[in-house]
Amino acid sequence: AQRVTQPEKLLSVFKGAPVELKCNYSYSGSPELFWYVQYSRQRLQLLLRHISRESIKGFTADLNKGETSFHLKKPFAQEEDSAMYYCALNGNQFYFGTGTSLTVIP
Amino acid sequence: DAGVTQSPTHLIKTRGQQVTLRCSPKSGHDTVSWYQQALGQGPQFIFQYYEEEERQRGNFPDRFSGHQFPNYSSELNVNALLLGDSALYLCASTLDKGAEGIYEQYFGPGTRLTVT
Numbered sequence: 001a002q003r004v005t006q007p008e009k010l011l012s013v014f015k016g017a018p019v020e021l022k023c024n025y026s027y028s029g030s031p032e033l034f035w036y037v038q039y040s041r042q043r044l045q046l047l048l049r050h051i052s053r054e055s056i057k058g059f060t061a062d063l064n065k066g067e068t069s070f071h072l073k074k075p076f077a078q079e080e081d082s083a084m085y086y087c088a089l090n091g092n093q094f095y096f097g098t099g100t101s102l103t104v105i106p
Numbered sequence: 107d108a109g110v111t112q113s114p115t116h117l118i119k120t121r122g123q124q125v126t127l128r129c130s131p132k133s134g135h136d137t138v139s140w141y142q143q144a145l146g147q148g149p150q151f152i153f154q155y156y157e158e159e160e161r162q163r164g165n166f167p168d169r170f171s172g173h174q175f176p177n178y179s180s181e182l183n184v185n186a187l188l189l190g191d192s193a194l195y196l197c198a199s200t201l202d203k204g205a206e207g208i209y210e211q212y213f214g215p216g217t218r219l220t221v222t
Contacts, residue, residue: 005193007149015159043109043213043214043215044149044196044213045213046211049210084214086148086149088148091152093162093163094141094149094151096148096149096150097153098146098147098148099147099148
């Protein structure tokens with residue numbers, strides 16, 4: 001079965017602290033993994049994808065096939081990072097996790 | 107470019123009724139996907155349309171059907187509405203790049219459907 005798990009529904013960190021949003025997946029083939037973000041009163045938008053191996057807004061995510069994880073990390077959280085974050089997998093269809101609400105405390 | 111647009115914004119229907127939701131893709135995009143997002147959940151894939159055909163389908167009953175028009179816009183139809191169909195319905199568009207795949211989905215603001 002194909003599945004995306006985000007174990008934390010809520011996550012709070014202080015401004016300037018490191019942040020890590022966890023994502024684990026289950027997929028039998030070679031997955032395409034993504035992180036989507038939804039800021040308050042805005043629509044869902046792509047943050048980054050594993051094949052790009054790029055850093056967007058200071059965020060990075062590494063695909064770990066051994067641990068079947070795709071955790072999102074940022075070394076120094078900013079207040080504007082407060083948002084809802086969804087991990088997603090593109091297998092034979094798109095699967096989204098249940099999301100993690102990140103709050104950065106000033 | 108207004109991006110992906112959806113109509114209506116909100117809708118209230120009674121159990122057993124039928125509903126049609128509409129989506130216009132981002133300019134230049136040819137592929138439309140529909141998602142259902144229940145409260146507190148991530149979006150769940152319903153189906154995807156490309157070249158006016160349903161190309162992929164998620165685990166949704168036949169009460170959920172769709173259509174894509176020659177101008178790439180799309181409709182989602184839900185028959186015999188149930189209380190559990192109350193959700194935010196999202197439309198996303200992409201450009202099919204053939205062997206490169208289609209990855210960057212642009213989402214619309216959604217249609218909030220309430221079934222009473």
